[in-house]
Amino acid sequence: MKRMIKKQKFLMISIIMLIVMTIIDISMTYRALENTYDQIISMLLIVPPIFILIGLFDVWVPKETIVEHMGENSKTKGMILSFILGAFSAGPTLIAFPIAYMMLRKGAKYSNVLFFLMVWSSLKLPIILFQIAELGFRFAMIIDITLLVLFYISASIIHLFVSKTEIESFVLKAQEL
Amino acid sequence: MTIDTIIIYSLAILLLIVSLIKDKQKTKKALIKAKNTFVKLMPVLLPLFLFIGIILTLITPDFISRTMGEESGLFGYIIGLLLGSVTFMSPFVAYPLGSDLIEQGASVPIVAGFLVTLMSVGLVYFAMESKLFNKKVAIYRNLVSFIGAILVILVVLLVGV
Numbered sequence: 384m385k386r387m388i389k390k391q392k393f394l395m396i397s398i399i400m401l402i403v404m405t406i407i408d409i410s411m412t413y414r415a416l417e418n419t420y421d422q423i424i425s426m427l428l429i430v431p432p433i434f435i436l437i438g439l440f441d442v443w444v445p446k447e448t449i450v451e452h453m454g455e456n457s458k459t460k461g462m463i464l465s466f467i468l469g470a471f472s473a474g475p476t477l478i479a480f481p482i483a484y485m486m487l488r489k490g491a492k493y494s495n496v497l498f499f500l501m502v503w504s505s506l507k508l509p510i511i512l513f514q515i516a517e518l519g520f521r522f523a524m525i526i527d528i529t530l531l532v533l534f535y536i537s538a539s540i541i542h543l544f545v546s547k548t549e550i551e552s553f554v555l556k557a558q559e560l
Numbered sequence: 561m562t563i564d565t566i567i568i569y570s571l572a573i574l575l576l577i578v579s580l581i582k583d584k585q586k587t588k589k590a591l592i593k594a595k596n597t598f599v600k601l602m603p604v605l606l607p608l609f610l611f612i613g614i615i616l617t618l619i620t621p622d623f624i625s626r627t628m629g630e631e632s633g634l635f636g637y638i639i640g641l642l643l644g645s646v647t648f649m650s651p652f653v654a655y656p657l658g659s660d661l662i663e664q665g666a667s668v669p670i671v672a673g674f675l676v677t678l679m680s681v682g683l684v685y686f687a688m689e690s691k692l693f694n695k696k697v698a699i700y701r702n703l704v705s706f707i708g709a710i711l712v713i714l715v716v717l718l719v720g721v
Contacts, residue, residue: 393687394607400614411617419613426609429565430598432572438594439575442586473564475650476680477608480688481601497701500689504680504705509563510651517655518675522668522721526676529712530705537704545696553693 433478437485446490453491462535465495469502479503488557493550498538505530562652604691608684612648619647621657628674629666640670641709644677654678669716676709
């Protein structure tokens with residue numbers, strides 16, 4: 384039981400919040416559950432093709448290819464490839480995590496995977512076009528260029544903050560899936 | 561159906577057909593892998609959605625525009641960054657909200673900080689990331705994005721929009 388609570392921290396926090404909301408105003412609880420339902424539905428709508436793509440990638444792209452292009456010795460080329468993968472994507476950031484996980488499993492270097500995740504979260508091309516339309520070109524570019532530079536630098540220096548053994552331990556976990 | 565969804569479905573269907581033509585056995589294996597990933601990740605994802613549902617109820621766009629429209633100065637920046645960090649929102653809602661906020665008179669750098677944290681900092685991402693990878697890298701990525709938001713604010717203050 385204790386282990387379950389520790390493992391499902393978010394679920395526990397959510398349930399406590401729901402109970403508090405019910406005491407204050409039960410209509411809030413209904414709205415929260417309705418929102419949850421809507422979110423789950425919209426996720427279930429987008430998840431099947433993503434997981435099919437992950438599966439196809441898994442069987443068709445040999446590990447050697449990923450190691451060669453995005454692995455330990457990939458340098459700038461690996462970063463560029465990560466950028467392209469992140470920028471020419473579509474879908475919510477939550478979906479990027481399983482993809483990143485699979486890249487790791489296939490032997491991509493973590494700094495590349497991290498850069499991919501960062502680009503996906505804020506610099507997806509379809510979103511940038513929308514962002515320009517809403518905020519104007521200058522404002523959008525200030526945001527995007529600042530972030531791009533910061534993301535590139537911070538992904539390159541991740542080894543200063545997280546040790547190799549720590550990274551290896553979750554790469555191993557990824558390989559079990 | 562958003563454009564996102566349409567693109568991903570077309571791509572998946574197209575590649576699935578190509579794969580089927582090339583090798584039936586491999587395609588079957590790919591689908592089994594897809595199913596396994598799904599089964600493994602759902603228990604991680606589903607509880608997060610309950611949390612998202614609650615957040616969306618407590619922090620609505622209406623609440624955001626009321627809070628951020630009124631606050632300015634240092635406190636306004638902090639409110640913007642914090643609201644952006646805890647809220648979860650699709651970019652198709654977030655950016656129009658950002659431009660509405662500016663039209664209503666909210667300060668541009670505050671909105672900039674809010675939008676950046678909204679897109680890339682989040683408890684929900686943190687939970688997912690620390691489960692799949694580990695806590696340290698999850699903290700690192702979220703922290704970098706948070707610093708990114710502060711940098712964007714500074715650049716906006718410096719060069720103007």
